[in-house]
Amino acid sequence: MATSNTPTPHIEAREGEIARTILLPGDPLRAKYIADNFMEDVKQFNGTRNMLGYTGTYQGRPVSVMGTGMGCPSIGIYSYELIHFYGCKNLIRVGTAGALLESVHVRDLVFAMGACTTSNFVRLMGLPGDYAPVCSFELLEKAVAAAREKGLNFHVGNVLSSDMFYAPEKQVRGGMTWADMGVLAVEMEAAALYANAAAAGANALTILTISDSMVTGEATGAQERQTSFTQMMEVALSLA
């Protein structure tokens, strides 16, 4: 369903070069890693701004992967163009997140059923109240089934899409915290992705690997963040 608006200001792909199902890591090098290590018959479709994007197959089924950059404005641009100009229907973010609860451990998977946010992105849609960004139940059901089958440690629930990586809201202080509300982890993009998908009738899901803990201080290294989240990739690719 691509239109004459392709290529867009941010994606140089031609009509038909991007699959209906696309994985969306924040880091474009993680997109390359997924394409190189998990997909076959790979062709690069985007290099604009070095926001690498690839289409190939996984177990014979067409799938794409592309970086989104960090934060709601950035994924807001890419997800909008992918949905409206390239006909993407299933958008699956594969990201890293910081644990907000003691029960959520480094390397656990989190499926973001809902996404609270400190970003203004959703408000700018002009709704007459606060929209609650939620994932696609269909994608969530399939992802949870795949995680169960693989025997993975996972959590399903709310996350926080924060506009700040170095944020005071991560610190333990007086008053209500996101953890008090049972919010599992903090990342920076799910809310915008879910809102864009909802507004366009597309399906979205965010799958996160916990890279560090706000509670215990435990953390994974930059290299592991870029490459080693194999379980998350396999669950996400199984949705293609």
Ligand SMILES: O=P(O)(O)O[C@H]1O[C@H](CO)[C@@H](O)[C@H]1O
């Ligand atoms: O690992 P990615 O997908 O980039 O996700 C997380 O990592 C970045 C911050 O380091 C933010 O984009 C956050 O959402």
Ligand SMILES: O=c1cc[nH]c(=O)[nH]1
């Ligand atoms: O946004 C993020 C991602 C990983 N870890 C964090 O603390 N924040």
